[in-house]
Amino acid sequence: MSPPQQDADPRAEDSYSDSDSASDILNTANDEGWEDVEPEEDSQPVVGLFSADVYPDVRVMLKETRERYNFDLVKVQKEFDLDFLGTIKLVNYIRSEVQKGNKSPDVSSKSVFDDDSYLKPVLDDDALLYNLEDLADDSAEEGNNEKTTDKRVAELEEELELLRGQFANYRLAVQTSMSEQLQATDDSVPAKPVATKSEAATRIEDADEGYFTSYSTNTIHETMLKDAIRTDAYRDFIYDNKGLFKGKVVMDVGCGTGILSMFCARAGAKMVIAVDNSNIIQKARENVYKNGFADVIQCVRGKIEEVTLPVPQVDIIVSEWMGYGLLYEAMLDSVLWARDHYLAPGGLMVPSHTTLRIAPYVDSDFVDSHVTFWKSVYGFDMSSMLTNIYDEAIVTGAKPENVVADSAVFLPLPLHTITVEELTFLKNFEVTLKEDIDGLDGWNIWFDTFFMPSPTSKFNDNAIPSDMKKEGFVAFTTGPFETETHWQQCVLLADHSERKPVPLKKGQVIKGSIAYKKKEEGSRALDIEVKWNIDGVEERKQSWSLQ
Incomplete structure (x- = not known):
């Protein structure tokens, strides 16, 4: 699920006043599939009650509000027997509370919002206020399913005429209310203290x-x-x-x-x-x-x-949910939360297992293009660009010849049982070189994914996707020995800026440990640390960030 690595957009997409939400307005000419909706030609897009989402008409917005926020505007309107102006107050009350950050406004009593100040629109040109007849339509339809079509049409026409008259009164009331409120200065209202956030939280x-x-x-x-x-x-x-x-x-x-x-x-x-x-x-x-x-x-x-x-x-x-290096993005945290709160006993996770693998990496051409390159760029020394260059994990595709030992599984993830706490870890690994090398350029990390048909299916933590597919199971790898995926692999370049790489021989054993840790609490970025020891010839420790 990994997005291209890019600068984060600082705008909150759920901000109630986000002007960019206008770009999400759905083209009503293409709304053939909106469930249970046959919009009239003059239907207007309407902003949601609890978010900045824009819907093609009032009915769609009301349906989404019931399903997503468990709030039924028509039901509240009926419970309090609200007339047109009462419904206006209710809508503006809810919008004003949401703007304050309260997405669970109190509607336990009509007195909560029975104030003329709520006649003033919270949103400019609020299409919901101009289409309240749709609420009347929905309310009437629920209680009159057995009436004939002709009688229903007559009732709606009468209601529409009544609403038009009420709306004319509403316009006058709004103008009066706005004139009164504009007379008050901003200084007359004490400012509410704003809760400060830590720099890290922000x-x-x-x-x-x-x-x-x-x-x-x-x-x-x-x-x-x-x-x-x-x-x-x-x-x-x-x-x-x-x-x-x-x-x-x-x-x-x-x-x-x-x-x-x-x-x-x-x-x-x-x-x-x-x-x-x-x-x-x-x-x-x-x-x-x-x-x-x-x-x-x-x-x-x-x-x-x-x-x-x-x-x-x-x-x-x-x-x-899989990200670069498998756990970048921390989306698995949310999937496991969903599992713990919603999955029925004996329910199935799809996919059911993943495994993280590590292997020693050698690619002098890549090192030259990524590191040595900066020492002479069109004849200029740009070695200042090398500062911290070894601190970043690089998402790239390796070739089979770049992997000089059989990979080792360092973390199996059984999705039915693993916990969020286990996603921060320190694990040991051991690999044996398959050939002589001039020096270790770094480490290559990838993951394999498996789809088992039952939460009780037997699974070998060292399973190979190609072998599992031969047995009739669905699986895939993001490693360098099969077709490349959009995840590619994570390359962790060893820092040789102060020490030259040590030549190594076929058969030498590298023992080490690898740690994954979120950059900070709540972060989607990762810090990765690898320690390794090569038969007493070389002992190193290095950290990288994936962000």
């Missing part, structure tokens, strides 16, 4: 927002979908095991475009809950509708740790 929050923003564009999803090794593996496992999915409830964590969700729906799943906190969820929803799966797949926007799901538990969790 940095992590910005990076987190940038992470989800990076998944809102087509480019990364195109890259992932065109990675046939990755996408074919998920498709093949799901289609080859339709018996596991038929009639089951599936959750797709980090659904992206919705491709895995649609695989599951086509395989016979009874319900698929597709969850993503990126704006890509809007396109996923369209993809679902256009491919005829609106009655099976429900798209939910938000972090899995925060959203409300329509079911208490699921039978299967499917997710493509």
Whole structure:
């Protein structure tokens, strides 16, 4: 699931006032698949009550608000028997509370929002206030399903005329309210103290927002979908095991475009809950509708740790969570949270296992192009660029000849049982050189992924994907000996700036340890440390960052 390494977008995509949300407005001319919606020609896009998401019309927004935020505006309107102006106050009250950061506003009593100050619109040109007749439509439809069509149309026409009259009164009330409030100066209202955040917390929050923003564009999803090794593996496992999915409830964590969700729906799943906190969820929803799966797949926007799901538990969790070096991005943390809170006993994780591998790396050409290059650039000494050059883990594709020993598994991850705490670790490894080398240039790290059909399936931690496929299982590797994937591998270059590499012989054993640790609490970046000892010839320790 790794996005291209790029600068994080500092804008919060869930900011209530984010002007960029306008770019997510769906083209109503293409809304053929919106479930249960037949928008009129004059329908207007409307901003959500609890987010900056823009919906093609009020009905779609209300449906999403019920599913994602468990808030039914029409129900509240009916419970308090609100007239037109009362509904105006309710809407503006909710919007004002959300702007303050309160996404669970108190609606236990009508008195909470029964104040003329809430007649003033919170949003300029709030389309919801101009389309409140749609609420009346929904409310009336729920209680009059048995009435004839002609009678229903007559009722709606009467309601519309009433609403038009009420709206004229509303315009006058708003103008009066605004005039009164504009007379008060800003200094008359004491400023509320703003809670300060630590620099680290702010940095992590910005990076987190940038992470989800990076998944809102087509480019990364195109890259992932065109990675046939990755996408074919998920498709093949799901289609080859339709018996596991038929009639089951599936959750797709980090659904992206919705491709895995649609695989599951086509395989016979009874319900698929597709969850993503990126704006890509809007396109996923369209993809679902256009491919005829609106009655099976429900798209939910938000972090899995925060959203409300329509079911208490699921039978299967499917997710493509893997990042560079496997654990970059820390998305697995969220998948394991979903497992612990929603997966039914005996439920299935897809994929079910991954393993991390390490091998000694030799590539003088790459070292020359990446390091030596800076010593003479068009005849100029740019060696200042070498500062900290050995501190970064490099995502690149290695060739088989660059790996000079059989790789060693240093961390098996059984997805049904592994915990978040185990993702920070220090593990030992041992490899034996298969050939003579002039010196060790560094280390190469990759991961293998396996799809077992049962949480109780026997699995060998040293399993090789090519061997597993011969036995009829679905598996793939991101290593250098098979077709390259978009993950490539992580190369950790050894720092030889102060000491020359030591020549080594075939058969020499390298013993070492490798540690993975988040750069800081809540961060999606990784710090990797490797210690190694070569038969007493060389003993080293070095750290790299993957960010």
